[in-house]
Amino acid sequence: MSKKQDIMAATLDLIDEEGLQSVTFAKIFKKANVGSGTIYNYFANKEELVNAVYREARLLMGEYLLKGYDPEASLYERFKCLQLNRLKFGMHHPKEFLFIDSFSFSPYISPELRDMDDAQNSREVILSLIIEGQKQGVFKEMDSHLCHQLIHGIISSILKGYYVQKYPLNEIQTQQVLEASWKAILV
Amino acid sequence: MSKKQDIMAATLDLIDEEGLQSVTFAKIFKKANVGSGTIYNYFANKEELVNAVYREARLLMGEYLLKGYDPEASLYERFKCLQLNRLKFGMHHPKEFLFIDSFSFSPYISPELRDMDDAQNSREVILSLIIEGQKQGVFKEMDSHLCHQLIHGIISSILKGYYVQKYPLNEIQTQQVLEASWKAILV
Amino acid sequence: MSKKQDIMAATLDLIDEEGLQSVTFAKIFKKANVGSGTIYNYFANKEELVNAVYREARLLMGEYLLKGYDPEASLYERFKCLQLNRLKFGMHHPKEFLFIDSFSFSPYISPELRDMDDAQNSREVILSLIIEGQKQGVFKEMDSHLCHQLIHGIISSILKGYYVQKYPLNEIQTQQVLEASWKAILV
Amino acid sequence: MSKKQDIMAATLDLIDEEGLQSVTFAKIFKKANVGSGTIYNYFANKEELVNAVYREARLLMGEYLLKGYDPEASLYERFKCLQLNRLKFGMHHPKEFLFIDSFSFSPYISPELRDMDDAQNSREVILSLIIEGQKQGVFKEMDSHLCHQLIHGIISSILKGYYVQKYPLNEIQTQQVLEASWKAILV
DNA sequence: TATGAATGAGGCTTCATTCAT
DNA sequence: TATGAATGAAGCCTCATTCAT
Numbered sequence: 001m002s003k004k005q006d007i008m009a010a011t012l013d014l015i016d017e018e019g020l021q022s023v024t025f026a027k028i029f030k031k032a033n034v035g036s037g038t039i040y041n042y043f044a045n046k047e048e049l050v051n052a053v054y055r056e057a058r059l060l061m062g063e064y065l066l067k068g069y070d071p072e073a074s075l076y077e078r079f080k081c082l083q084l085n086r087l088k089f090g091m092h093h094p095k096e097f098l099f100i101d102s103f104s105f106s107p108y109i110s111p112e113l114r115d116m117d118d119a120q121n122s123r124e125v126i127l128s129l130i131i132e133g134q135k136q137g138v139f140k141e142m143d144s145h146l147c148h149q150l151i152h153g154i155i156s157s158i159l160k161g162y163y164v165q166k167y168p169l170n171e172i173q174t175q176q177v178l179e180a181s182w183k184a185i186l187v
Numbered sequence: 188m189s190k191k192q193d194i195m196a197a198t199l200d201l202i203d204e205e206g207l208q209s210v211t212f213a214k215i216f217k218k219a220n221v222g223s224g225t226i227y228n229y230f231a232n233k234e235e236l237v238n239a240v241y242r243e244a245r246l247l248m249g250e251y252l253l254k255g256y257d258p259e260a261s262l263y264e265r266f267k268c269l270q271l272n273r274l275k276f277g278m279h280h281p282k283e284f285l286f287i288d289s290f291s292f293s294p295y296i297s298p299e300l301r302d303m304d305d306a307q308n309s310r311e312v313i314l315s316l317i318i319e320g321q322k323q324g325v326f327k328e329m330d331s332h333l334c335h336q337l338i339h340g341i342i343s344s345i346l347k348g349y350y351v352q353k354y355p356l357n358e359i360q361t362q363q364v365l366e367a368s369w370k371a372i373l374v
Numbered sequence: 375m376s377k378k379q380d381i382m383a384a385t386l387d388l389i390d391e392e393g394l395q396s397v398t399f400a401k402i403f404k405k406a407n408v409g410s411g412t413i414y415n416y417f418a419n420k421e422e423l424v425n426a427v428y429r430e431a432r433l434l435m436g437e438y439l440l441k442g443y444d445p446e447a448s449l450y451e452r453f454k455c456l457q458l459n460r461l462k463f464g465m466h467h468p469k470e471f472l473f474i475d476s477f478s479f480s481p482y483i484s485p486e487l488r489d490m491d492d493a494q495n496s497r498e499v500i501l502s503l504i505i506e507g508q509k510q511g512v513f514k515e516m517d518s519h520l521c522h523q524l525i526h527g528i529i530s531s532i533l534k535g536y537y538v539q540k541y542p543l544n545e546i547q548t549q550q551v552l553e554a555s556w557k558a559i560l561v
Numbered sequence: 562m563s564k565k566q567d568i569m570a571a572t573l574d575l576i577d578e579e580g581l582q583s584v585t586f587a588k589i590f591k592k593a594n595v596g597s598g599t600i601y602n603y604f605a606n607k608e609e610l611v612n613a614v615y616r617e618a619r620l621l622m623g624e625y626l627l628k629g630y631d632p633e634a635s636l637y638e639r640f641k642c643l644q645l646n647r648l649k650f651g652m653h654h655p656k657e658f659l660f661i662d663s664f665s666f667s668p669y670i671s672p673e674l675r676d677m678d679d680a681q682n683s684r685e686v687i688l689s690l691i692i693e694g695q696k697q698g699v700f701k702e703m704d705s706h707l708c709h710q711l712i713h714g715i716i717s718s719i720l721k722g723y724y725v726q727k728y729p730l731n732e733i734q735t736q737q738v739l740e741a742s743w744k745a746i747l748v
Numbered sequence: 749t750a751t752g753a754a755t756g757a758g759g760c761t762t763c764a765t766t767c768a769t
Numbered sequence: 770t771a772t773g774a775a776t777g778a779a780g781c782c783t784c785a786t787t788c789a790t
Contacts, residue, residue, distance in 0.1 A: 019293055021208035025760060035776035106206060142363045143354045150367055153344020154337055161336035164292065176329045180337055184371035212785060222751035233785065393667055395582035399781060409755035479725065480580060516737045517728040524741055527718020528711055535710035538666065550703045554711055558745035586764060596772035607764065
């Protein structure tokens with residue numbers, strides 16, 4: 001692994017372990033096993049480092065969200081695929097998920113980055129699906145962004161409870177969550 | 188207003204405006220109009236101050252959540268009351284809501300405080316209501332904490348979108364959100 | 375002496391001893407016997423500190439240059455007074471003189487400060503005197519700024535040689551220098 | 562041009578543009594178009610580099626000062642030649658002149674180097690000339706080093722004013738300056 | 749109780765220097 | 770000889786905290 005990747009991985013680990021506010025360069029250098037000046041060969045300052053870590057996490061998530069998405073499948077199948085992908089992403093990449101969730105609206109993250117297109121523009125896919133479902137009379141008529149926020153929020157919230165081990169998230173709970181988010185927006 | 192309250196109010200304002208990570212004592216002193224030593228008459232250190240602000244916000248929320256709650260009302264009425272109270276609290280106290288939401292799982296907040304009982308123990312009320320609904324066969328059988336997290340998460344997520352003005356939250360949207368959270372957990 | 379004055383005195387001493395480029399905060403704090411943060415109660419940063427030291431030195435010099443100046447005295451008396459004052463200032467305040475001489479054109483000193491009026495505007499007095507002498511046909515006709523630079527430069531140069539003990543500067547040498555600068559610009 | 566010369570030229574340019582205190586190796590490497598390690602093939606460290614640049618400037622000046630010097634010419638002619646050479650050197654090699662002037666008494670330059678003999682020992686020539694003039698009763702009796710410093714100082718000072726465009730230095734001003742320095746030391 | 753000058757540990761960053769290629 | 774990624778000592782500066790008033 002390159003020094004640059006070492007540094008970024010150590011940064012994400014530390015953010016997850018202690019929160020961004022307590023991540024210092026000293027901790028990063030120690031964990032990444034690099035000299036204190038090495039980071040400046042790759043990042044102009046701390047903010048750029050954090051933004052780079054954020055960008056990488058977003059790219060990873062963007063890839064993940066559309067895994068196995070079949071535009072020809074039924075509305076229900078497509079909905080479940082998107083929601084499951086998001087849930088699985090959070091379960092398999094907790095550090096990335098929490099970092100994105102916490103800092104998307106932090107002043108530490110530059111606005112352009114926050115609004116970056118995910119790898120394959122998953123947001124657009126989900127919004128289209130919502131509008132399609134509403135046109136078919138399957139989903140309740142409401143502001144599409146409100147609807148998006150709603151089903152997205154269910155996944156986020158469930159993941160946060162899972163992280164602190166409020167409950168397990170096995171196959172059965174996973175299905176319950178997907179069902180709940182589907183039913184929430186039905187007519 | 189007492190100096191203590193001045194300090195706590197200034198702290199919450201600053202956290203809301205700039206994020207906890209960039210709140211310094213110097214800014215608090217300036218905004219609260221007190222001398223730099225004054226705080227130590229009330230709080231042993233910065234962590235205690237932040238925890239006190241957190242505790243106050245939680246107490247305020249706890250009060251709010253059970254406003255107008257009638258234990259004799261129907262399951263549906265009681266559910267709607269609790270969800271609406273949470274939503275209204277977030278709308279009327281955005282600083283408090285966001286602070287609680289962001290820092291409930293932060294290492295900055297002591298664990299005992301995070302798990303504190305609200306003023307009138309609103310969490311217990313909600314959990315009881317969930318279990319009651321499940322026993323009646325109205326709510327789907329699932330882990331009650333999962334269920335709680337689910338309906339709580341819908342409100343939180345909707346509020347965050349509202350704060351960044353993704354959509355309005357008038358009477359009609361409010362009803363849609365309450366309906367969605369109700370339908371999400373029906374059998 | 376106040377902390378602020380301690381800091382400024384230590385800074386000037388260090389500049390004299392080691393040159394501005396090697397003056398570090400650590401050295402200043404040690405020599406001034408103050409904590410490392412104390413300086414920021416008085417100066418926003420290192421540049422402001424150095425500029426403040428420069429301003430003080432300029433004010434001191436400005437006062438000195440017009441000491442005992444009698445506008446009614448003869449041209450020769452007035453010329454000697456100004457030149458002697460400059461020489462005496464350099465002999466009695468070598469640190470201030472060298473600092474001003476070295477850094478007046480350094481980017482470290484802000485342009486407004488460099489062009490500040492001395493206490494009683496000694497530069498104007500000298501220039502007037504030069505022009506007056508030229509009108510009387512005593513001084514050679516030449517650009518007044520060139521003439522000013524010439525007689526000023528003699529003093530500066532003589533002082534620098536004195537500082538490194540190339541020669542003594544007793545009463546006799548002093549008179550020789552004043553005579554030389556007077557004769558240099560006669561018709 | 563060799564890499565070594567590239568490095569030295571870049572260093573002198575940068576010292577002239579920004580002052581020694583802000584010249585970093587990174588800037589030198591960039592301007593000289595060499596790799597960051599290359600310098601260490603030629604100079605053990607930064608101080609040696611700066612001293613080498615200083616030595617080169619001094620050699621260049623030493624050569625210049627005795628250009629066209631005719632030991633057989635009259636005292637006046639020889640004096641004018643030496644003074645004019647110094648003035649012309651400063652006008653044609655401002656970077657070298659200022660660097661020498663600023664750092665001759667800086668702790669950055671090693672004492673041996675500061676007192677180095679110029680290529681053809683111009684200092685000795687000037688001192689001899691002064692003593693000769695005094696013996697002839699043309700120059701005023703005074704410490705020869707004081708006298709040397711005096712006429713040298715006039716040239717230095719005039720050049721510094723010229724660099725900041727206080728006045729032009731055409732044929733007429735040049736002659737005025739030479740005359741002034743001659744008259745300054747006459748009996 | 750209220751103040752704010754003083755403190756110093758620790759933060760981020762720079763930059764001369766090394767060393768493997 | 771030429772390179773530049775890596776280094777870490779040391780620089781400047783911030784800020785929570787103390788203490789004399």
